[in-house]
Amino acid sequence: MAMIEVSGLHRSFGENHVLRGVDLAVEEGTTTVILGSSGSGKSVLMKHMIGLLTPDRGTVRVDGEEIQGLSEHGLARVRRKFGMVFQSAALFDSLNVFDNVAFPLVERGGLPRREIADRVHEKLDVVGLRGIDDRYPEEMSGGMRKRVALARALALDPKIVLYDEPTTGLDPIATEYVDEMIVSAQERVGVTSVVISHDIGSAFAIADRCAVLHEGAVVAEGTPAELRESRQPFVRRFLALWYQRR
Numbered sequence: 001m002a003m004i005e006v007s008g009l010h011r012s013f014g015e016n017h018v019l020r021g022v023d024l025a026v027e028e029g030t031t032t033v034i035l036g037s038s039g040s041g042k043s044v045l046m047k048h049m050i051g052l053l054t055p056d057r058g059t060v061r062v063d064g065e066e067i068q069g070l071s072e073h074g075l076a077r078v079r080r081k082f083g084m085v086f087q088s089a090a091l092f093d094s095l096n097v098f099d100n101v102a103f104p105l106v107e108r109g110g111l112p113r114r115e116i117a118d119r120v121h122e123k124l125d126v127v128g129l130r131g132i133d134d135r136y137p138e139e140m141s142g143g144m145r146k147r148v149a150l151a152r153a154l155a156l157d158p159k160i161v162l163y164d165e166p167t168t169g170l171d172p173i174a175t176e177y178v179d180e181m182i183v184s185a186q187e188r189v190g191v192t193s194v195v196i197s198h199d200i201g202s203a204f205a206i207a208d209r210c211a212v213l214h215e216g217a218v219v220a221e222g223t224p225a226e227l228r229e230s231r232q233p234f235v236r237r238f239l240a241l242w243y244q245r246r
């Protein structure tokens, strides 16, 4: 079943027609990577998936439910299915690791402190971080911060995790860690993941399927192996540049 289904999505900002009929299906339990150049509309597309932006035309279905026209209450319910890892990691600087990951649980309320601690440690375990509860974000590397951000995104057991450029700005080793963590979150927790990237190496390492966004539409979609063989001109160019720079 498609966990997320985007159909005929159009969205302009003034004269800037960013999304021009995007069609995309993300199957449950898979990792889909959305590739595209800077400014191609990847973040705009992702914001439509959680209803932070509304389309001019077209629909988004999440877990079988069309999200356009939902009330604030309905939208809040759909958003609880998502965890988000923002590009900047966006941890709270004044909170240590434990409290950062505990934050969504504390905010939602209703859980005893013991249970919160168990859940926090379970999520930190998924991202391979132990014994660093008391560290503050400024005391950690960029890669570690991303992993804490993922643990926080997993805190409420979301069905879907969205990652906006999780490896941008990281060195190759940290990139590999973060890639492994995304795969491990999928394998251990069974989440559906959507990853935005312009790093083709990362994309091919983690993706079940990739979708290439160009000039407002998905111009190619398939497994990494299929994409490598693609005859689509933009995909060929995008891949050729990447091979050159490696």
Ligand SMILES: Nc1ncnc2c1ncn2[C@@H]1O[C@H](COP(=O)(O)OP(=O)(O)OP(=O)(O)O)[C@@H](O)[C@H]1O
Pocket (backbone or CB within 6 Å): 013, 016, 018, 036, 037, 038, 039, 040, 041, 042, 043, 044, 045, 198
């Ligand atoms: N809230 C907004 N208001 C006006 N224009 C916007 C808004 N959000 C995005 N845009 C425009 O939409 C286009 C696509 O932006 P978007 O952030 O989706 O690109 P992107 O593919 O995520 O790029 P990058 O890889 O650099 O993050 C850009 O031209 C941007 O200026």
Ligand SMILES: [Mg+2]
Pocket (backbone or CB within 6 Å): 042, 043, 044, 164
């Ligand atoms: Mg972006």
